[in-house]
Amino acid sequence: MRVFLAFFAILLVSGAAHAQRFPSEGFADLNERLSPAVVNISAAQRVGGEAGLPAFPEGSPLERFNQLFGDDAPRIANSLGSGFVIDPDGVVVTNNHVIDEADEVEVTFPDGRTFPAEIVGRDPATDLAVLRIQSDDPFPHVSFGDSDAARVGDWVIAIGNPFGLGGSLTAGVISARGRDAGGQYDDYIQTDVAINTGNSGGPLFNLDGEVVGVNTLIYSPTGASVGISFSIPSAIAEPVVSQLLEFGETRRGWLGVNVRPVNAGVAEALGLGSPRGAVISAVDPDGPAAAAGIQQGDVVLRFDGRLVPDSRSLPRFVAETEIGRRVEIVLNRRGQSRTVTATVERLEEEGAPASTPRTATQTPVNGGEVAGLTLAVLDDASRRRWRVHADAAGVLVTAVDPTSDAAGKVRAGDVIEEVAFTRVETIADVRRLVGEANGEPVLFTLNRGGQFVLQTLEP
Template sequence: MRALLAGFAAALLVTFSQPAAIAQPREGFGDLAERLSPAVVNISAAQRMRADASLPTFPPGSPLERFNDLLGDNPRVANSLGSGFIFDPSGLVVTNNHVIEEADEVEVVFTDGRTLPADIVGVDPATDLAVLRIRGDGEFPYVEFGDSDAARVGDWVIAIGNPFGLGGSLTAGVISARGREIGGRYDDYLQTDVAINRGNSGGPLFDMDGRVVGVNTAIFSPTGASVGISFSIPSTIAEPVVRQLARFGETRRGWLGVNVQAVTADTAEALGLSSPRGAIISRVDPDGPAYAAGIERGDLILAFNGEVVPDDRRLPRMVADTPVGSRVSVDVLRRGEPLTLEVEVARLDEPEAAPPRPVGAEAETPGVTPSSRTLFGLTLAPITDALRRTHRLHPDARGLVVTAVEPGSDAAGKARVGDVVEEIAWTPVTTVEEAREIARTAAGESGRPVLFSLNRQGQFILQSLRP
C-alpha cells in the first residue's frame, strides 16, 4: 500500500509541476504532548447489573460455584471506556455524557498509572457533556479552554485520548469544516480529519497553543473505525455548559418560547434583505416570554440583546447562553416594518433527553403500519413508543412520524425519515386522516403549496410541499 501511494504521488508530480505543500510543524508535537498529556485522563465507567433473583445458584464447593457471580446476588459489571481532561486544579474533569451514562462507579486513570475514583457532578444530554470530580487531595494538572471561534479550516489540531483502551495516544490532523449538524439541538460541531476511535469520546481537541478548542464526541464511519471524519463540540459551546454543571450540577439555559426557521435566499429577496440573515419565527408558545413580549409568528429576528443574529441555528445558542431573568432587546422585521421589543428571558425546562444518535449508526426504519399513508410524498404514521425509540424523537414531538420519503417527490430533500409533522397549514395533526383532509383543503383544486411544520430532533422547520 505504501509503495502504491508513493507511485501515485510520483504520478501527481509529473502531472503538476508545482504541487501544493502542506505546511507541517517543524518540531512535531512532542513538546505539546509532554505538557498536555498529564491533564488528559482515561475514564472507566462501571454499571453494576443485578441478575434476576429468580435464577438458581450453585451450592458452595460445586465446580460451577464460580458462575454464581453471574447468576446470583453478586452483580455483574458492564464497563465502558472513554477519555476526559482536567480543566480545574481542584480535580474537575470533562467527558461525554454517553461515556458515564447510568454508571454506578467512575474512575479516572492518569498517564502515570494512578487510578482515582470520581463522582458525577452533573450531565447535559443535550450537548452530550458531563463533569466529574476526582476524589483526591492536592492540586491536579489541568488544561484551559481556548476560543474555537478563532479556529479556521485548515488549522492544525491534536487529540489525546484512550482509543480502544490505549491510553495516552496522540493523533493529529486539521480542522476540515465548521458548523456541522448531526442531529442535536445545539449542534455546531468542528469536523476534523484527526484519527478518533472508540475510547476517544470525551477527550480534548487542542490547538497549537495547547488550549482545548473542542471535545471529541462522534465519528462518521460505516465500519466503526476512523475513516478521517470526526466531530468535536466547539469550546464556545462546551465551556459555558461545563461551567454551569460545575457550579450548579445542572444547566440553566435561557428560553424564549419560540420555534424558528432559516431565511432562504428567496425569502431574503422577498423581504428586501441584501443577503439571508436572521431567523423567522414559525411558532410562539402562548406560555412563553416571547408571547408576553409581543413577538408574533412570521416575525424576522435580526438582532438579540444587541448582537446580530446571523442565522436560525445561532439564535437558540444566543438565547440559551443568556442569563435567566435578563431583560433584553429583540430587533424584528414585521411585514416590512422594523420593531424593537423587550423580553425577559425565562429558564428552559429541559426534559431528560437521549443523546444524539451515534453518527454512522443509522436507525432501522420500521415496517409501515396499517395506519400509515402517503401524503405529498411522505409516508406518515402516528407516534408509537417503538417509533419514538427508533428515531430518537424529541420528547416534545407531537404529530405524525415520517417513515419514508418518496424519491422524486417534492418532499425529497425537504423532509427526512424521522421528522415529525406537527402542523399542516398551521393546524395541529394527530391522525393521518385529518392530515390528509387539512392538506387537501389547503392545496385546493390548483394544487398550491402547503406549509408543513416539522419537528426534526427538537429543531422546528417550516417547509412548503406540493402535492
C-alpha cells in the same frame, strides 16, 4: 540592496511565524506538556442478576461462572472514555455518555495514579459532565482556549484513551465548522484527527496547548475512525462546565419559541437576499416571546446585538443569555423589519416534539390538486382522521406528488393556512392565489402538528 535585505528579513520573520503554526519537529513537546493532564475514565454500573438462571453444580469445572450468572450476583457494566483536568484542585471534564448512569467512576492518570471521582454535574443536552477528584497535591491541568478563533485548516491534536490504550496522541486539521448532528445546541468542530471508541470526553488541543474542543462523536460506517470526527467547541463547553461547577446543573435561557431554517425560497419571498435567520414555527402563549409580541412566521435576524446566521444559532444564543436579561430582537415580519424587546426566562424543561402526520392512503371525494398537492376541506372528520392540531385552520393536504417541487417540502397532514401571506379557507382560495403568481414561486404558510413551516413552491 537595502530594499532586498528588508524584503528578505520580512520573509524570515514570516517564515518563523509559520514555523510556530506548523511544527517541523512534530508534536512531542506538546505531548510532554499536555498529556499529564489527560486522564482515562472508567465508569461502572452495578446491574442486578437475572432470576431463573440455573447454577452449575458444586465441584463442576463451570462452578466459577455461578458468580457471574447466579440469581443474586450483581453484574458490573464498564464504560471507558477520556477526560482532562482543568483545575489543580481536581476538576475533570468528560462526556456525559461516558459516565451516564454510573455507580462508580475512577480517573486514572498517565503515571498510573487512580482516584475515585465524584460526579459534580451532567448535561445530556450538550453531552458534557464534570467530575471532581481529591488529593493533597495539585493535579496537572490544562485550560480552555478560544474555539471561535479556530479556523478550517488549523492543526489540532487529540490525546486520549482509544480502545483502552491510554496516552494516545493523534493529529490532524480542522476540516469544517458548525456541524449539526441533530442536537438542539449542536455546533461541532469537524476534524480529520483519528478519534475512536474510548476517545470520548478527551481534549482537542490547538498548537498553543489550549483545549478548543471536547471529542465526542465520529462518523463511521465501520465503527472505527474514517477521518470524520466531531468535537464540542470550547465556546459551548466552557459556559456549561462553569454552570455545572457553580450550580450542579445548567441554567439556560428560555424564549418560548420553536424555530425552523430559512430556505432560499423563503429568503427571496421576504427580501432577505440570502437564507439567514430563524423562522418562528411556534410560540408558547405563556412564554416571554409571546409577551414581547413575537408571532408565528416571524424571522429572527438579530438577537441581543448578535446576527442570527441560521436556525441552529438562535436556541444557543438564547440558552447562553443571563436569566432575567432584557434583549432586543430584530425581526422580519412579512417582509417588514421590526424590533421587539423580550425578557429571557429560565428554561425548566423542553417541550415534546410535534406528532408526525400519517401518510395518505386515499384521496377524499371533495379533494382537488394544486401545485402538486392533493387538497381537501378541513372538517371535523378530516381533523380526527389526520390528527390535525386544534389551532390549525385552512386547507388540508392529503397527498403530495413525488415528482413535484412540493415533494420533501410539504407532507400529507399539513394544513395550508396562508398563501403569499393571504389567509385561505377553501381550495378555490389556494388555486386562485397560486394562479395570480403567474408561474412565479409562491410562499406557503403551513401548520404542521401545531408548528408553522414556511415553504416556497414552484407551481
